[in-house]
Amino acid sequence: MATNGKAENGVTEEIPALPFPQPAKIQDIHHTKLFINNEWHISSKGRTFPTVNPATGVKICDIQEADKADVDKAVEAAKAAGERSAPWRKMDVSSRGRLLHKLADLIERDRVFLAAGFPPGVVNILPGFGPLAGAALASHMDVDKVAFTGSTAVGQLIKETAARSNLKRVTLELGGKNPCIVFADSDLRLAVEETQKGAFYNQGQCCTAASRVFVEESVYEEFVRLSVASAKSLVTGDPLDPRTSHGPQIDRKQFDKIMQLIESGKKEGALLECGGRAVDDTGLFIQPTVFSGVKDHMRIAKEEIFGPVQCIFSFKCLPEVIDRANSTKYGLVAAVFTKDMDRALSVSSALEAGTVWVNCYNALHAQTPFGGYKMSGNGRELGEYALAEYTEVKAITIKLSNNL
Structure with missing residues (x-):
């Protein structure tokens, strides 16, 4: 995944690399209660639920389970924090910015645990909001x-x-059922690398998952061959080990749903090129899975799988593939792979998605708005558009005396 501060994001200055993280072990659990109004609380009904390590099937701890009364208490605390007399409302913009940066530093300190199983740099998104937040909060306070x-x-x-x-x-x-369009003139190895990052990032458990890859007929077979070889090279293992590139699914319910959809793909006639099976009997690992010969009517072509399943389609011409890419209730992200920038821009404009990436995938920036069309949601996260979503604009008009 591309992240802030890398050359592909337009940053040319040299930035010191972070030390390579070492394998980490789960630490002692200190907090299992509900955090409400800066305090830890037992749930109103005293119920708990277990948190299980999906890599081993072993219970980590029991967590307090919030009930309606607990949610109401949290909402009241949030309302109180926004009152005119509250410390945050009285705080100047610079002080708010310093707190945001302090929070970012704390997240960076514990990034190995907070981002277990994610690529390095995943927590870079918060520091990038500092300047944006300061500028926006100066003019939008409510x-x-x-x-x-x-x-x-x-x-x-x-x-x-x-x-x-x-x-x-x-x-x-x-959600999303995000299309990638790979034209014959593209850098095919780059297209394979980027679309598989999109398909298998966080084991496919990502709203931006590249789950529909449309490849031009003349390069289709080569693209499939390279994709299978790439999928087989992924390293499955403990997400706290930095050598791991493919971890477990989040829980048994999601694991079972993914396996059911994989079975539906096989029954409906898609060709299982690799993967499609559980890795072992202890953890919730599913092999990186590649289907070719996928047709638009199949379940794996229409439903959000939220698992490590890449579906590869073929297409003949431009109007056809745009219609097929847009033929979904979702519209979160899309990608185009081509060396023809005129075509890249025209296709990007035609795709019904809130974000379109050209010759890359999952290139997210704190300064760039993110959100979807159609059933993929309302509003935008990130960028100044996101801050506007959380604020009210107020107009104050003053009549001046005409005494001059």
């Missing part, structure tokens, strides 16, 4: 916003509930 990330089904429920709740605004960043 905040009245709720944001959620989740599935489209959950997002629909949230939106319906919000509509019955005094016109509460919500930002929804939801």
Whole structure:
């Protein structure tokens, strides 16, 4: 995944590399309670739920389970924090910025644990918001916003509930069935590398997963061959080991859903090129899976899998592939691979997605707005657009005396 501070993001100055992380072990668990209003609380009904290490199947600890009363308490605390008399509202912009940077430093300090299983640099996104937040907060001070990330089904429920709740605004960043279009003139090895980063990043458990790859007919077979070789080279193992490039799924329910969709792909006639099986009986590992010969009507072509499954389609002409890429209820991200920049720009404009990457994938920046079309959500995260989502603009008009 491309991240802030790398040359491909337009940064040319030399930035010292972080020390390569060493294999980490899960530390002693100190906090398992609900964190509300800067304090740790037992849930109102005293219920807990287990957290299991998906790599081993071993329970890590029991966590307090919030109930409606706990959520209400947290909401009241959040409202109180936004009152005019609250410390945050009285704080000047520079002080707010310093707190954001302090939070970023703490996240960077514990990045090995917070980003277990993610590529290095995944926590770079927060420091980039410092200057943006300072500038925006200087002119927009009132905040009245709720944001959620989740599935489209959950997002629909949230939106319906919000509509019955005094016109509460919500930002929804939801699902995706994201198309990549690979033209014959592209750098094929680059296209394979980037689309597989998109397909297998975080074991496919990502709203931006590159789950539909459309490849021009003349290079289709070569693209499939290179994709299979690349998928087989991934290293499966403990996500806390830096040598690992492919970890476990998040839980048994998701594991079972992915395996069911893989079986549906085989039954509906897609060709399983590699993977498609569980790795062992202890953890929730699924082999990186590549399907070729995928057709638009298949379940794996239409449903968000949220697992390590790459679906490769073929196409003949430009109008056809644009129609097929847009033929989905989702519209989060897309990608185009070609050396023809005129074509790249025209195709990017035609694709119904909130973000389009050209000759790259998952190139996210704190300064660039991110969000979806259609059922992939409402509003934008990141960039100044995101800060505007969380603020209210106020116009104050003063009539001046005409005594001059």
